[in-house]
Amino acid sequence: MMPRISLTSSLRDAVDGAESIELHAETIGEMFAKLAERYPRMADRIDAGIAVAIDGQIYRDDWNTKIPADAAEVFLMPRIQGG
Amino acid sequence: MTGVLVSTTINGDAVQFACPTDETLLDSLRNRVGLTGAKEGCGTGDCGACSVTLDGRLVCACLVLGVEANGREIGTVEGLVEDGKLHPLQEKFIEHAALQCGICTPGFLVAAKTLLEKNPKPSEEQIRYALAGNLCRCTGYDKIVRAVQAAAKEMRKK
Amino acid sequence: MGHDTNYQDREFKIIGTRVKRPDGIDKVTGRAKYGADAFAPGQLVGKVLRSPHAHAIIQKIDISKAEKLAGVKAIITSADLPDLTGSNRGMTDILENCMARGRALYHGHAVAAVAAIDEQTAKQALKLIKVTYKLLPHVTDVDEAMLPDAPIIQDFVLQDGKPSNIAGISTFGHGDVDAGFAEADVIVEKSYKTEQTHQGYIEPHACLANVSSDGSGELWVTTQGHFSFRVVCSTLLGLDMAKLKVTSSEIGGGFGGKTHVWTEPLALALSRKANRPVKLVMTRDEVFKASGPTSSTSMDIKIGAKKDGTITAATAMLRYQDGAFPGIWGMLGAMTAYACYDLKNVKTVGHDVLVNRPKVAAYRAPSAPMAAFGVESTMDLVANEIGMSPLDFRIKNAAKEGTQASYGPVYGPIGIGPTLEAVKKHPHMRAKLKKNQGRGMACGFWFNFGGQTCVDLNIGPDGTVSLTIGTIDVGGSRASLSLIVAEELGIPYDQVRTNIGDTASLGHNDTTEGSRGTFSSGMAAIFAARDAVGVLRERAAKMWDIPVDDVVWADGVATATGAKHSNLPPLTLAAIAAKAASTGGPIAGHNEVVADNAGVSFASHICDVEVDPETGSTKIIRYTVIQDAGKAIHPDYVEGQFQGGAAQGIGWALNEEYIYGADGCLQNTGFLDYRIPVCSDLPFIDTQILEIPNPNHPYGVRGVGETSIVPPLAAIGNAVSHAAGVRMTHIPMSAPRILKAIDDAKA
Ligand code: FES
Numbered sequence: 001m002m003p004r005i006s007l008t009s010s011l012r013d014a015v016d017g018a019e020s021i022e023l024h025a026e027t028i029g030e031m032f033a034k035l036a037e038r039y040p041r042m043a044d045r046i047d048a049g050i051a052v053a054i055d056g057q058i059y060r061d062d063w064n065t066k067i068p069a070d071a072a073e074v075f076l077m078p079r080i081q082g083g
Numbered sequence: 084m085t086g087v088l089v090s091t092t093i094n095g096d097a098v099q100f101a102c103p104t105d106e107t108l109l110d111s112l113r114n115r116v117g118l119t120g121a122k123e124g125c126g127t128g129d130c131g132a133c134s135v136t137l138d139g140r141l142v143c144a145c146l147v148l149g150v151e152a153n154g155r156e157i158g159t160v161e162g163l164v165e166d167g168k169l170h171p172l173q174e175k176f177i178e179h180a181a182l183q184c185g186i187c188t189p190g191f192l193v194a195a196k197t198l199l200e201k202n203p204k205p206s207e208e209q210i211r212y213a214l215a216g217n218l219c220r221c222t223g224y225d226k227i228v229r230a231v232q233a234a235a236k237e238m239r240k241k
Numbered sequence: 242m243g244h245d246t247n248y249q250d251r252e253f254k255i256i257g258t259r260v261k262r263p264d265g266i267d268k269v270t271g272r273a274k275y276g277a278d279a280f281a282p283g284q285l286v287g288k289v290l291r292s293p294h295a296h297a298i299i300q301k302i303d304i305s306k307a308e309k310l311a312g313v314k315a316i317i318t319s320a321d322l323p324d325l326t327g328s329n330r331g332m333t334d335i336l337e338n339c340m341a342r343g344r345a346l347y348h349g350h351a352v353a354a355v356a357a358i359d360e361q362t363a364k365q366a367l368k369l370i371k372v373t374y375k376l377l378p379h380v381t382d383v384d385e386a387m388l389p390d391a392p393i394i395q396d397f398v399l400q401d402g403k404p405s406n407i408a409g410i411s412t413f414g415h416g417d418v419d420a421g422f423a424e425a426d427v428i429v430e431k432s433y434k435t436e437q438t439h440q441g442y443i444e445p446h447a448c449l450a451n452v453s454s455d456g457s458g459e460l461w462v463t464t465q466g467h468f469s470f471r472v473v474c475s476t477l478l479g480l481d482m483a484k485l486k487v488t489s490s491e492i493g494g495g496f497g498g499k500t501h502v503w504t505e506p507l508a509l510a511l512s513r514k515a516n517r518p519v520k521l522v523m524t525r526d527e528v529f530k531a532s533g534p535t536s537s538t539s540m541d542i543k544i545g546a547k548k549d550g551t552i553t554a555a556t557a558m559l560r561y562q563d564g565a566f567p568g569i570w571g572m573l574g575a576m577t578a579y580a581c582y583d584l585k586n587v588k589t590v591g592h593d594v595l596v597n598r599p600k601v602a603a604y605r606a607p608s609a610p611m612a613a614f615g616v617e618s619t620m621d622l623v624a625n626e627i628g629m630s631p632l633d634f635r636i637k638n639a640a641k642e643g644t645q646a647s648y649g650p651v652y653g654p655i656g657i658g659p660t661l662e663a664v665k666k667h668p669h670m671r672a673k674l675k676k677n678q679g680r681g682m683a684c685g686f687w688f689n690f691g692g693q694t695c696v697d698l699n700i701g702p703d704g705t706v707s708l709t710i711g712t713i714d715v716g717g718s719r720a721s722l723s724l725i726v727a728e729e730l731g732i733p734y735d736q737v738r739t740n741i742g743d744t745a746s747l748g749h750n751d752t753t754e755g756s757r758g759t760f761s762s763g764m765a766a767i768f769a770a771r772d773a774v775g776v777l778r779e780r781a782a783k784m785w786d787i788p789v790d791d792v793v794w795a796d797g798v799a800t801a802t803g804a805k806h807s808n809l810p811p812l813t814l815a816a817i818a819a820k821a822a823s824t825g826g827p828i829a830g831h832n833e834v835v836a837d838n839a840g841v842s843f844a845s846h847i848c849d850v851e852v853d854p855e856t857g858s859t860k861i862i863r864y865t866v867i868q869d870a871g872k873a874i875h876p877d878y879v880e881g882q883f884q885g886g887a888a889q890g891i892g893w894a895l896n897e898e899y900i901y902g903a904d905g906c907l908q909n910t911g912f913l914d915y916r917i918p919v920c921s922d923l924p925f926i927d928t929q930i931l932e933i934p935n936p937n938h939p940y941g942v943r944g945v946g947e948t949s950i951v952p953p954l955a956a957i958g959n960a961v962s963h964a965a966g967v968r969m970t971h972i973p974m975s976a977p978r979i980l981k982a983i984d985d986a987k988a
């Protein structure tokens with residue numbers, strides 16, 4: 001199964017306005033690489049920092065993180081910071 | 084700018100230092116005597132981080148001049164340990180987790196010690212008002228008040 | 242590598258006990274060294290000259306007189322800090338914020354800096370620097386800054402191709418809010434404002450910089466992230482990262498304000514120019530004027546619900562000011578606003594707006610408290626309209642596992658429901674109230690983060706253990722981390738010592754922000770200890786000359802398993818360590834990890850207030866914090882975080898605010914006029930820790946430090962409305978504002 005990759009609205013202009021994308025990737029890094037290949041404007045956004053929520057758990061950094069084949073949802077959102 | 088030689092007693096020891104006449108006692112203690120336990124949080128008498136005693140009276144060292152220490156007795160947080168033993172307030176502050184970052188702690192200890200010397204059995208309200216000149220941004224004061232209560236109890240046992 | 246980060250349920254021996262912290266004794270005796278407590282031979286005193294104007298072109302800086310003053314060793318202006326940031330906009334903004342480049346953007350913006358032999362000389366030199374300013378129109382209010390004819394703060398910020406102060410518009414949400422509102426029986430729409438507040442750490446920013454003529458340097462500094470400071474400072478000054486050693490002092494509070502550099506690059510530049518160490522300590526006045534406060538905001542909140550209490554739609558239009566440089570604060574407000582609720586139709590829009598105020602920095606769960614104030618106040622209004630108790634209304638709409646969060650993703654197991662149930666059961670909810678008293682409650686949310694982390698664990702020849710970490714201890718984390726190592730190794734707490742390493746002694750560690758200290762260094766410490774156990778087993782096997790598979794480690798000793806080894810008495814850590822030289826050398830464990838996923842956290846607060854109807858002044862009578870903390874490693878310090886956050890929220894709700902005059906200048910730059918809560922303002926603050934394990938941490942730890950500042954603004958607002966019969970929509974709810982609301986209601 002291919003997980004649905006949803007994007008927060010501020011990222012959508014970089015993927016030609018799509019709300020979600022179907023894409024097969026085993027890790028966050030692979031997903032980013034494929035996104036940047038398919039949508040060149042995503043490359044800058046990825047460099048600027050994107051957090052990835054996989055089934056609700058937020059990952060900010062580790063690109064080796066596995067995307068489980070049965071993940072119900074992968075969500076891309078802005079990289080955020082705290083105090 | 085004129086300099087003056089100051090002879091004073093700090094935590095029981097005779098100490099001399101020279102300082103400009105417009106220098107605060109806090110700067111003299113920290114920069115000339117090397118006692119950095121008293122902290123500068125504001126420099127305007129509003130935070131209590133610089134609390135020391137002058138002839139037994141609680142003062143903000145940032146509002147006193149170094150020259151005013153001449154011939155008088157200064158007490159700082161460094162003088163709380165007696166015979167190598169922590170003061171009960173120091174013990175209770177650690178035990179009750181009454182410090183987080185700890186920058187306010189020297190001021191609170193000096194202020195609380197002055198309070199307990201005058202009033203060995205303060206109520207919660209008396210503690211809160213006695214310490215109202217000392218700001219703490221980390222703890223919400225809860226554990227500080229509890230530590231002072233516990234220390235007061237401990238000291239009354241002796 | 243290869244360590245399992247998943248939560249494993251287990252019985253702990255010492256995790257969760259209330260041990261004494263290792264740095265306690267230094268902190269109660271005055272021996273602990275904070276930012277301003279360092280000294281270097283030959284050190285100079287650094288001082289910064291700041292703009293007296295809100296917005297002005299700097300036409301000329303004449304340093305000729307100041308330079309000639311005896312005892313002045315270096316003067317710098319922006320010319321001494323050439324732009325080496327490349328095209329990195331974020332870095333350029335940091336550089337420009339450290340020192341104005343041709344234009345002063347806010348009252349207090351640094352313009353020049355001096356290093357001199359003593360304080361008096363440095364101050365005198367500042368007076369001798371003559372700056373010629375040409376005043377520009379200014380704007381400090383967030384709504385005014387969005388008007389079409391507002392003075393423009395930054396030329397590079399455009400909206401629809403035209404210069405604008407709106408640096409960002411971020412939209413979140415899902416569903417169809419128009420359709421949702423059409424279904425509603427009740428709709429409440431309300432606008433709110435909150436004023437700017439400061440983190441208010443008691444220790445001002447302070448550092449001691451020492452740059453040598455060969456380009457190597459050292460920086461001693463009070464910071465939440467010495468590794469990040471190294472990255473920023475070396476980039477701005479063009480130093481090799483490896484040649485700049487940054488050591489973190491004890492930190493006297495940060496709350497987000499010490500995640501950013503302010504004067505540190507100036508101190509380094511002064512030291513480089515003077516070729517001597519420079520100590521630079523900010524005054525309190527400078528801290529307020531020029532180090533990161535949080536945003537002031539203006540918000541429109543709209544919630545619609547059915548009579549049965551189901552929310553059908555909710556929106557939030559949020560306007561946050563970022564100060565003079567773009568930030569992500571409005572975006573964070575828009576992400577967190579409705580995070581507590583399960584909503585079918587929701588839309589939030591966050592505007593990041595530039596004004597002539599200092600660059601906004603993170604402040605504990607940044608941006609969440611303001612949005613929560615608007616949303617949680619409106620929640621109470623809706624509950625009233627449909628005749629439901631505010632608590633039941635929240636319980637009915639609370640987010641749960643499987644809810645799509647308003648900021649996008651779907652939640653895993655979360656704790657908002659349990660905190661609300663705990664509120665329902667709490668005796669505080671049934672306590673009697675007196676005249677002029679009222680009770681309110683509110684919920685809050687924060688993300689929590691992990692990040693890059695690395696630790697070193699070394700076992701000494703006597704078997705005692707030292708753990709070196711790269712995150713900062715802002716409130717007892719060294720105790721918690723020692724507990725973790727002692728637990729893993731099965732040894733007493735007092736045989737483990739945790740120290741914070743400088744940037745030369747460990748790999749990069751991200752800033753200690755987002756409540757990550759104990760979470761992420763804790764995770765790395767567990768894995769480093771498990772590595773060390775592996776080594777200890779090997780060494781024991783060597784000492785016994787048996788296969789390592791026959792050695793188990795438990796309760797602090799190596800034991801040989803199986804009947805054939807029953808003659809071998811167990812080996813203690815100390816016994817193995819004593820033989821380290823002959824069994825392979827020093828015994829250590831290391832770990833480098835990206836500790837992602839600190840787990841979202843939720844809190845519900847209950848608050849009773851008493852409002853004096855004659856003066857409008859408000860007293861907090863009783864306060865209860867209920868929060869999901871994951872596993873509490875050291876409950877005292879978890880409670881301390883809950884209480885401290887609540888106290889900051891109380892100050893924000895009732896007193897604290899930046900007051901700007903018509904001239905755009907900040908009028909209250911001291912603790913006398915910017916009044917934070919004092920001991921006599923507060924009651925004891927009750928806490929209840931809910932331990933819902935984080936599935937992504939071996940011990941189930943979550944970040945705990947931030948969420949507690951989120952609910953107080955609204956909890957107090959809701960309590961005031963019950964006590965005084967007026968709905969406050971402007972924070973802080975200072976006595977004059979409440980009095981005016983009471984009078985208006987009477988009229
Ligand atoms: S430094 Fe003296 S009262 Fe604040």
Ligand code: FES
Pocket residue numbers: 181182183184185186187188218219220221222443493494
């Ligand atoms: S413990 Fe940090 S200010 Fe009191």
